[in-house]
Amino acid sequence: MRKMALVNQKGGCGKTTTAVNLASCLAGKGRKVLLIDLDPQGHAGLGLGVKPDQIEESIYEVLSGKIQIIEAIKTLEKNLDAVFSNVVLSAFEQVMAGVPEREFTLAQGLKEIEDNYDYLIIDCPPSVGLLTFNALIACDEVIIPVDSSSFSLNGLGKLLETIQIIQDKAGHELTFRILATNMDRRTNFSNRVVETLRARFPRNCFETEINTCTRLREAASAGKPIAEYDQHCAAFLDYQQLMKEILREEAKMKAKGFALKSFVEAKEKVKEPMEKEVAFIIEAPEDAGVQIAGDFNNWVPESLDLTHSHGRPVWQKAIRLSPGLYQYKYLVDGRWVSDPSNKKRADNLLGSTNSVINV
Ligand SMILES: Nc1ncnc2c1ncn2[C@@H]1O[C@H](COP(=O)(O)OP(=O)(O)OP(=O)(O)O)[C@@H](O)[C@H]1O
Ligand SMILES: [Mg+2]
Incomplete structure (x- = not known):
């Protein structure tokens, strides 16, 4: 089972819309899919025509150990099953306070259905609390929808840090991919956001972009996935495209003789063997705290090592990188600085620039 979570602490960026429509597209293509709503708002259910008061066995009962997951699964259509949620789930964090290993509750509960599905898709709430931690621990792949009409790198950096910690x-390895949503090619802002994302995360962005499309809103209000509501709109084509991109990866892995469930390990094994060692070097006082952060380490600062060159203190680190463009910056005594020895810079949408290296 390939396990994916839709995660972003920012509200309204397209997590639920993507969870519902990706699940529906994959099911339409013959994959057996389980959709889990892990958001107390219960929007995934609403988007599929299930009202919160119609839900008797929810994911809350599963997580609190009252029932097995199999008892909470509802079959919606051929190949598409779901476990829904409602507002009761908001008590989960409080109820579990102090319980050891509480981040592993969902992963444990999923064990009995591991072989029943090809895909698990989890819709997360707009916060990085215990529920999202459970989803991240249960999954191998993280899809981060980013609203390209109101984008902030600050939030994204924090989220990537959390993924690293989890x-x-x-x-186990978690791969993350960014999905640009609410894309309006006619606006400079949307175009710049997507360019920035692609430059910063060259191997972690879906090729597919989800365009702004009011039919998605209408479909959600009608309680239907877009495939049932309107197969002629841009959003239907975009989600089909996303599904195909995900299935292409599946096909690649299968062609290389790996089973779907070992997707992440397989992805590691087939990584291009073309990495180069790149030396990052900056002059700074001996007693300074010097770190580096960039696309290559998800912007989580790493310490550099002190050496000396011509009697001067120099901080350096060798990092193995695959070919591509990387943005980075040094953090010297808590202050972000661009690389003084590298003139190549790029605007970082935070009011300053990052250094850019082409490997
Ligand atoms: N590509 C799009 N074009 C137009 N409207 C969209 C698009 N994607 C999502 N929407 C609409 O934007 C709103 C927010 O989307 P959605 O509920 O999927 O976001 P979310 O990240 O799940 O939000 P929350 O964080 O509250 O769970 C919904 O009304 C949805 O129908
Ligand atoms: Mg949602």
Whole structure:
């Protein structure tokens, strides 16, 4: 089972819309899909025509150990099952306070259905609390929808830091991909956002972009996935495109003889063997705290090592990088500085510039 979570602490960026429509497209293509709504707002259910008061066995009962997940699964259409949620789920964090290993509750609950589905898609709430931690630990892949009409790199950086922390805790690799949503090619802002995302995360952006399309809103209000509501609108084509992109990866992995469930390990094994060692070097006083952060480490600062060159203190780190463009910056005594020895710079949408290196 390939397990994906839709995550972003920013509200209204397209998590639920993507969860519902990706699940529906994959099911339409013959994959067996389980959609789990992990958001107490219960929007995934609403988007599929299920009202909160119609939900008797929700994901809350599963997570609190009252029932097995199999008892909460509802079949919606051929190949598409779901476990819904409602406002009761907002008590989860409080109820579990102090319970050891509470971040692993969902992963544990999923074990009994591991072989029943090809895809698991989890819709997360707009916060990085216990529910999202559970989703990240249960999944191998994270899809981060980014609203390209109101974008902030600050929030994204924080989220990537969290994913890194969870990855260490979960003890397994989490791949993340950014999906540009609400894209309006006619506006400079949307275009710049997508360019920035692609430059910063060259291997972590979906090729597919989801355009702004009012039919998505209408479909959600009608309680239908877009495939059932309007197969002629831009959003239907975009979500079909996303589904195809995801299936292309599946096909690549299968062609290389890997089972779908080992997708993440397989992805690691087929990584291009073309990495180069790049030396990052900056002069700074011996007693300074010097770190580097960039696209290559998800902007989580890493310390540099002190050496000396011509009697002067120099900080350096060798990092192995695959070919591509990378933005980066040094953090010297808590202050972000561009690389003084590299003139190549790019606007970072935060009012300053990053250094750019082409490997
Ligand atoms: N590409 C799009 N074009 C137009 N409207 C969209 C698009 N994607 C989502 N929407 C609409 O934007 C609103 C927010 O989308 P959605 O509920 O998917 O976001 P979310 O990230 O799940 O929000 P929350 O964080 O509250 O869970 C919804 O009304 C949805 O129908
Ligand atoms: Mg949502």
